Amino acid sequence: MSKIIKIVLAVNLIVLAILAFVYPHLMVGPGKLIPGHGKLETDCFACHAPLSGATTERCTTCHKQEDIGKLTTLGQTIQKPLTSTPFHQKLLKQDCLACHSDHAGVKRFRTEGRFNHALLQADARKECQSCHKSPTDSLHQQITGNCNQCHTQQKWVPATFDHDKYFALDRDHNVKCATCHVRNDYNRYTCYGCHEHSLEKIRREHIEEGIRDFKNCVECHRSADEHDIRMPGRGQEQGGRNGRERDDD
Amino acid sequence: MTTPATASLWRSHILPFTLLVTLLGVATVIGDYLLHRLDLVWIGRYLGIPGTLLIIGSLIYSLRKRKVITSGNVKTWLSLHEIGTWLGSLMVLVHSGIHFNAILPWLATIAMGINVISGMVGKMLLARSREHVQGQREHYQLRGLSKNEVEQAVFWESVTFDAMTKWRKVHIPIFIAFAVLALGHIVSIFLFWGWQ
Numbered sequence: 001m002s003k004i005i006k007i008v009l010a011v012n013l014i015v016l017a018i019l020a021f022v023y024p025h026l027m028v029g030p031g032k033l034i035p036g037h038g039k040l041e042t043d044c045f046a047c048h049a050p051l052s053g054a055t056t057e058r059c060t061t062c063h064k065q066e067d068i069g070k071l072t073t074l075g076q077t078i079q080k081p082l083t084s085t086p087f088h089q090k091l092l093k094q095d096c097l098a099c100h101s102d103h104a105g106v107k108r109f110r111t112e113g114r115f116n117h118a119l120l121q122a123d124a125r126k127e128c129q130s131c132h133k134s135p136t137d138s139l140h141q142q143i144t145g146n147c148n149q150c151h152t153q154q155k156w157v158p159a160t161f162d163h164d165k166y167f168a169l170d171r172d173h174n175v176k177c178a179t180c181h182v183r184n185d186y187n188r189y190t191c192y193g194c195h196e197h198s199l200e201k202i203r204r205e206h207i208e209e210g211i212r213d214f215k216n217c218v219e220c221h222r223s224a225d226e227h228d229i230r231m232p233g234r235g236q237e238q239g240g241r242n243g244r245e246r247d248d249d
Numbered sequence: 250m251t252t253p254a255t256a257s258l259w260r261s262h263i264l265p266f267t268l269l270v271t272l273l274g275v276a277t278v279i280g281d282y283l284l285h286r287l288d289l290v291w292i293g294r295y296l297g298i299p300g301t302l303l304i305i306g307s308l309i310y311s312l313r314k315r316k317v318i319t320s321g322n323v324k325t326w327l328s329l330h331e332i333g334t335w336l337g338s339l340m341v342l343v344h345s346g347i348h349f350n351a352i353l354p355w356l357a358t359i360a361m362g363i364n365v366i367s368g369m370v371g372k373m374l375l376a377r378s379r380e381h382v383q384g385q386r387e388h389y390q391l392r393g394l395s396k397n398e399v400e401q402a403v404f405w406e407s408v409t410f411d412a413m414t415k416w417r418k419v420h421i422p423i424f425i426a427f428a429v430l431a432l433g434h435i436v437s438i439f440l441f442w443g444w445q
Contacts, residue, residue: 053443
């Protein structure tokens with residue numbers, strides 16, 4: 001290799017090395033930083049520790065966990081918070097990088113490290129409505145809390161709950177949830193919430209059939225069809241005299 | 250009108266060269282597409298490591314040719330050099346993807362691309378040189394050398410052929426530029442990346 005080529009090569013590479021130190025965000029940074037960190041563009045070590053990358057310790061130097069979602073790093077009240085309720089105070093542990101990625105090039109193709117409800121403390125995981133608004137459709141407007149009966153914390157849809165598995169809401173039973181689930185408690189139900197089914201009437205009808213235990217209606221009745229009666233251990237019976245624990249004549 | 254010699258040059262040298270370069274480009278696009286399609290982009294992020302190791306490993310040929318190491322058949326080392334650099338380059342190209350973020354890694358990628366093309370030109374020139382030194386084969390055979398010794402002698406004649414010497418003057422500086430740029434990228438990754 002001739003001396004001139006060596007010199008030209010060396011000069012070019014030295015210039016590139018200098019550029020890397022003067023403009024690190026352009027030369028080695030994987031994409032633009034988020035707008036809030038724009039001022040740190042040329043100060044890589046504000047967030048990155050040499051040889052170990054960005055660390056939570058460096059994040060919390062500016063972002064105090066107790067202030068996140070409430071105050072800015074300058075101590076001013078956040079006027080338009082991104083979430084309705086601050087939740088960083090309810091995280092199981094401080095691991096900023098588990099969710100956050102500041103460089104556009106890294107953020108775009110990041111499959112892991114997005115928000116995960118599992119990072120929240122157990123109590124906070126139950127308080128869905130402190131962060132999420134209930135949908136405005138007629139069904140959800142009737143419901144308060146207990147979101148996890150139908151929805152998982154991984155995905156809103158598909159909702160896994162299928163009411164037909166318990167009771168088909170057909171004909172006269174297409175009513176408001178609270179008619180059967182008093183106070184929106186979906187762990188319980190009552191069939192005596194309407195005029196048709198009074199306790200006295202139901203009791204009389206079952207006693208006539210020799211059925212003494214009729215507390216759990218849906219154990220045998222899964223729809224409004226009076227002929228569609230399923231008795232535990234005896235399968236489905238169509239019409240006729242039937243019922244669990246009934247007296248034999 | 251195409252002469253037989255021109256047709257031979259096209260068929261024996263330019264066509265394989267074009268095919269190898271095109272194949273590299275096509276394989277890169279397919280690899281990148283598949284990783285995105287299968288949601289396996291993270292593999293591309295780490296593909297730079299085996300790619301670089303393959304390229305470094307293939308440099309054993311250069312050491313063998315300069316007789317820094319003496320073991321192994323130099324022709325075999327050359328074949329491994331060609332395959333290793335092509336495959337390593339493919340991995341690095343998929344690793345770089347088509348994402349324009351920082352300048353330094355892109356300069357390294359471009360330098361690598363030029364290096365690969367230069368290497369393929371070298372491969373083409375070497376084949377041409379071999380043809381030119383075929384006449385020497387008989388000379389060595391008449392001197393009573395064994396078949397293997399004749400092959401080795403013809404090989405050394407071809408790699409030291411004038412055209413090859415000139416080509417090397419271009420290939421080596423390109424390689425050094427690529428190596429330094431790649432090293433800069435690797436150092437910056439070690440410095441800033443969180444290996445967790």
